[in-house]
Amino acid sequence: MNTLITILFVVFAAFILASAIMTVTVKNIVHAALWLISSFFGVGALYLLMEAEFLGVAQVLIYVGAVSILILFAIMLTRDLEGSQNRQLTPRWWIALIVPAALFGLLIVPTVMTYAWQLPPPPAGQSPAISGAQQIGTAFMREYLLPFEVAAILLLVAMIGAIVIAFEERERRRRVLTLAEQVRLRRQQRQPAPLPEPAATAIQASEATGGES
Amino acid sequence: MPSMTEAVPLPWVLTLAGALFCVGLFGALSRRNTVGILLGIELMLNAVNINLVAFWRYLEPNVVAGQTFALFIITVAAAEAAIGLAMIIAIYRARQTVNADEVDSLRG
Amino acid sequence: MTDILRSWIGGALPDWVIVLIAYLLVTTIVLFYAVGNFIMMVWAERRVVARMQDRLGPNRVGPAGLLQPIADAVKMFTKEDIVPRSADQWVHLLAPIVSLAPVAMMLAVIPWGRGWEPIDLNVALLYIVAVSAVSGVGLMMAGWGSNNKFALLGAMRAVAQLVSYEIPAVTALLTVVILAGGMSLLELPYMQAGVPLMGATILCGDAAGCSPSLYTTVTSFPGSPGEPVQALDLGLGWWVFTPVGLLGFIVFFIAALAEGERTPFDIPEADSEIVAGYMTEYSGMKFATFYIAQYILNFALSALAATAFLGGWQGPGVAALANMGGPWVHVAAALSAFYLLAKIWVLFFVMIWLRGAFPRLRVDQLMDFAWKLLLPLALVNIVSASLMVGLTQWTSAQWGGLLSLDGFAPWQRQLIAILVTAIINIAAAYWILSINQRPTQEEWIEEELVVAS
Numbered sequence: 077m078n079t080l081i082t083i084l085f086v087v088f089a090a091f092i093l094a095s096a097i098m099t100v101t102v103k104n105i106v107h108a109a110l111w112l113i114s115s116f117f118g119v120g121a122l123y124l125l126m127e128a129e130f131l132g133v134a135q136v137l138i139y140v141g142a143v144s145i146l147i148l149f150a151i152m153l154t155r156d157l158e159g160s161q162n163r164q165l166t167p168r169w170w171i172a173l174i175v176p177a178a179l180f181g182l183l184i185v186p187t188v189m190t191y192a193w194q195l196p197p198p199p200a201g202q203s204p205a206i207s208g209a210q211q212i213g214t215a216f217m218r219e220y221l222l223p224f225e226v227a228a229i230l231l232l233v234a235m236i237g238a239i240v241i242a243f244e245e246r247e248r249r250r251r252v253l254t255l256a257e258q259v260r261l262r263r264q265q266r267q268p269a270p271l272p273e274p275a276a277t278a279i280q281a282s283e284a285t286g287g288e289s
Numbered sequence: 290m291p292s293m294t295e296a297v298p299l300p301w302v303l304t305l306a307g308a309l310f311c312v313g314l315f316g317a318l319s320r321r322n323t324v325g326i327l328l329g330i331e332l333m334l335n336a337v338n339i340n341l342v343a344f345w346r347y348l349e350p351n352v353v354a355g356q357t358f359a360l361f362i363i364t365v366a367a368a369e370a371a372i373g374l375a376m377i378i379a380i381y382r383a384r385q386t387v388n389a390d391e392v393d394s395l396r397g
Numbered sequence: 398m399t400d401i402l403r404s405w406i407g408g409a410l411p412d413w414v415i416v417l418i419a420y421l422l423v424t425t426i427v428l429f430y431a432v433g434n435f436i437m438m439v440w441a442e443r444r445v446v447a448r449m450q451d452r453l454g455p456n457r458v459g460p461a462g463l464l465q466p467i468a469d470a471v472k473m474f475t476k477e478d479i480v481p482r483s484a485d486q487w488v489h490l491l492a493p494i495v496s497l498a499p500v501a502m503m504l505a506v507i508p509w510g511r512g513w514e515p516i517d518l519n520v521a522l523l524y525i526v527a528v529s530a531v532s533g534v535g536l537m538m539a540g541w542g543s544n545n546k547f548a549l550l551g552a553m554r555a556v557a558q559l560v561s562y563e564i565p566a567v568t569a570l571l572t573v574v575i576l577a578g579g580m581s582l583l584e585l586p587y588m589q590a591g592v593p594l595m596g597a598t599i600l601c602g603d604a605a606g607c608s609p610s611l612y613t614t615v616t617s618f619p620g621s622p623g624e625p626v627q628a629l630d631l632g633l634g635w636w637v638f639t640p641v642g643l644l645g646f647i648v649f650f651i652a653a654l655a656e657g658e659r660t661p662f663d664i665p666e667a668d669s670e671i672v673a674g675y676m677t678e679y680s681g682m683k684f685a686t687f688y689i690a691q692y693i694l695n696f697a698l699s700a701l702a703a704t705a706f707l708g709g710w711q712g713p714g715v716a717a718l719a720n721m722g723g724p725w726v727h728v729a730a731a732l733s734a735f736y737l738l739a740k741i742w743v744l745f746f747v748m749i750w751l752r753g754a755f756p757r758l759r760v761d762q763l764m765d766f767a768w769k770l771l772l773p774l775a776l777v778n779i780v781s782a783s784l785m786v787g788l789t790q791w792t793s794a795q796w797g798g799l800l801s802l803d804g805f806a807p808w809q810r811q812l813i814a815i816l817v818t819a820i821i822n823i824a825a826a827y828w829i830l831s832i833n834q835r836p837t838q839e840e841w842i843e844e845e846l847v848v849a850s
Contacts, residue, residue, distance in 0.1 A: 079296070082297055085301070093308055093309065097312055099312075099332065105325060106485075108325060112328050119339060123342055126342055126343065128342050131356050137523065139331075139335075143331065145530075145533050147374065152541065153378055154324070154377060154381040172318030175318065176318075177311065180307055184311070193347070206350045209519065209520050234367075234372050237375065238371040
């Protein structure tokens, strides 16, 4: 059974790393996002292998279900049609290759491999008590209550910020009228001309300056 | 009940996380597309999470701190992705580009 | 399953091979069960909608058209598989698989009968929500990979709808998590034993004289911590009969309609607007895969709604048969599986009925409905569910001395809890509905100004 777990770990690790490398090297940005999703999946499976059930499921829910869909939406909203033929890497990409490679080869591997880890002895007989979803919930309500609330406020602020940044003003959009609105508009136009509205001129002014930054 | 702690030594997991972090770092440094940079950052955050969960599982399996931190990081990553992508969309609207080296109005 | 196989094969194979074979067998059975139901659902939908629209529906192949799905399948298999030249080959190929696989994975954690659970996962509810969110990636891949405007539009609509309606659905399921005190689906049917409205709170007077065909053993009352008591059980203590469960069920079922892209929420594949949405460029078996994924998703969501709110496999007679012991346990399991199937089909019939009765919503109406109506209702329901748990199970020490209900019998506490939650839920529903009916005058004026300019 232990060999089975070792094999599973090696397979997951290879899957995660291969997907990650494809994410950073593939030309098409949509393909990169899809490879990123498969990498997220591999990480979720690794959590399940490490018996962190709640975290594994949360990983799938948040990363695969929400973040990656957000990324795909953003890519499709910002697609520049000439983009895919252009080079995707910065001109000095080889420096960007050297730095992580050096970090990995000279710092991470020697440190991780030579440090003497103070592992707890393997429990005799029964399996050790592993904290699950219930313990996490209790911890969030007791010792981590303040960080939990801060995280909630962070999410709220992020949501408001995202809306404010990406909000497209309604006046700038051209609407397609429904039949009821057309009828209403025609009835309004048949009446004597209304006073010149300040709102309309404001819109025209904003249209004249809009689009620049 | 066989478990991962007996089958796989901790340094292997940490090496995997380190490799994933470095791949993400390469992606964040080398991509021109801002969305690509964001993808690299997400990979790096995932690598950190693997580390936290591995430490939790191997060193202190009955204390929730590792999982809790990992959950906070997931939260922050989600918020960061939302804000980052909103900014990318806003930049795209203003300048019709998503390339990081073309958005350089702060260059002296 | 593992134990049966072990007793059959014994020591002939290593243990992990037996476990593997057992899981493969269970997976195969569940998938066949779902696909069999899918075939019947397609037939039933066509016949029932035809009946509602005063037509006949398929009636040529086999008795009453029963073999029509098989004829359809043969047609699908023999169709040419067309991939557009400008499509992204791999993404186009993988999209149907990515949208079917998570739906099939949802089936793994649902208890199909008493003792017939494929897997006991202690985060099962979260797992179902997480896995169903993955199918959005498949839709996005289909829309983008086809390189077709209609497909992309349909995919964006589908994913926007999926993401928005996930929130009310999850919030409605949270009430179940609060009531059950955990996320395991396995426990839910056992917790919904008892009689309507009161649940398993009507206790037996003297423990010796209780007939085992009417009473069941319950342990979850504050008066008797850990000490089992006998409660009256008709198998009807479904949560849908309580105010909390009713509101949760309504919200969840509407959200499930939207997640399964059923009419009136079939905007992503509105054939009069955008051809067939993300399925536009698919033909043959790939199209059939999307079709199967959609129906199995509806099947799984109905099963989830039935398990979470309608008692799952719980029904009259199951507990009595199970208490008789011996071979009757298997009869009880079969009866319970039948109950769950019947509930799923009733829910599916309601889905068909809605399709026959309602026109399609507009996108802004869709979003308003989710964010302004369903989500507030679900949030109020969470408060009610917490109160329900507090009023029925907490001791006065847990209330911090604010409230002492220790002197009351379980059924009295249940009655108090039902009254309180009913008042909260009805008031909230009335208020939220009245807010939503108010016409939004300001927006109209603003839009007219814009139009006039």
